[in-house]
Amino acid sequence: MALKSAMAVTGVILVLYLIAHMYGNLKVFSGQEAFDGYAHGLRELGYPLLPESGFLWIARIVLLASVLIHIYSAVVLTLRARKARTDRYQVKKRVQRTYASYTMRYGGILIALFVIFHILHLTVNVIAPGGKSDSPYERLVGGFQPEFWYVTLFYLASVIAVGFHLRHGVWSGMATLGFNKASRQGKINTVAMAIAVVVTVGFLLPPLAVTFGLVS
Amino acid sequence: MNITLRVWRQKGRDDEGRMVTYKLTDVSPDMSFLEMLDVLNEKLTLENEDPVAFDHDCREGICGACGVVIDGEAHGPERTTTCQLHMRSFKDGDTITVEPWRATAFPVVKDLVVDRGAFDRIIQAGGFISAPTGTAPDAHANPIPKPDADRAFDAATCIGCGACVAACPNASSMLFTAAKVTHLGMLPQGQPERASRVVKMINQQDEEDFGGCTNIGECAAVCPKGIPLDTISQLNRDLLGSLSKGIG
């Protein structure tokens, strides 16, 4: 019963994180120093109140917990929905549902795989298409060179999936948290669309800029 | 009109069921959809075949008995009940597919008839007020703001037809439950049990094997009574309030 609420609350945490993360990524356009400085700054945040990287680890634990709760709820609810209709319709018409609302489950799986790949690539640097480096900036620029077009392509598909996920997710989360009123539906839809577009474009700019040689 | 019908036939709960095709000639555009099925059944009876079982009672859009899925839409192409749908909504020569509601919570009894007892049990779990009865109170004893009364009345028009469940990709009964929670929650009489009502009704809903709501909105789009989608959010607000008070 509380699964949906858990999903919405963790979804909101993840959306806020994504917006902050996107802001950080866009620093790549201010050059290597600004970008690496920002990444380093995150490790100093809260210091000396917190130990070195303390804030970062708190954020990581909150995010990991959110992702796990979000995925757990998604899986349980998906299984429940499967069980709720075992005999399918021969003919089924879509009356008003958005395309985004179809892609929540499979899109979610793509996003989960992407997050794993992404952490191995740019955070832990175990997967290093452009060569390993201690500079986050060089990892980024190295990883999205034109010869690694398949990496860029995978990012492209995943980030677009995130965009679709947020288009319906923000709308759905607002309803689950009790904010949806007939008089506000237009606004909620606009905000959901705006967040989806801004996050998609904001995350696509840095890798595409590298691939097309605008940042090197 | 000439119509080809593809109808779900199922002898009983344990029968596998299958689509069967029938051809009807001389269908009048002024017939209701159920009258067209009556014509089919007369024909089947004369041919010594088993008539198609379908639910119906009032035939005027108020009892909620008659729902079937027509060409993939609950109650068919118009936003009304199946009994109020007319053959003029179709074209001469159309092939029309007729299926029962599909949900684990609504098992097929026979052909197009499903058992919607799960809805009754959700109402029994909390969709009522337990006020002591007596003589009717004075009309002005309990002033209620007009917008609240309107919303309560709108929500109270739910006829329990089950189209929302039939149309929902998750087979969730959220709109039905939300209509009752909103109806009683807008009125002073509904307040004493408000916090426990939503928890009990949602628990029953989960127990009946309905799916969880993902706010897709197909329910409100097919609802013959126009129950608004935001009643679901109103239910969620009550639910979060109850959970945060430790009820449930």
Ligand code: HEM
């Ligand atoms: C970038 C990370 C993610 C963000 C920001 C995010 C955000 C959200 C939000 C805000 C919701 C709405 C909550 C609600 O329905 O009340 C949601 C729903 C959902 N999410 Fe995510 N999510 C993310 C990752 C994932 C992953 C990895 C999966 C699957 C493995 C997933 C599967 C789902 C599903 C199935 C729903 C419910 C669908 C629906 O309500 O229609 N999400 N998500």
Ligand code: SF4
């Ligand atoms: S909410 Fe609408 S569709 Fe659902 S049972 Fe009530 S009247 Fe039928």
Ligand code: FES
């Ligand atoms: S038969 Fe009563 S609503 Fe259709």
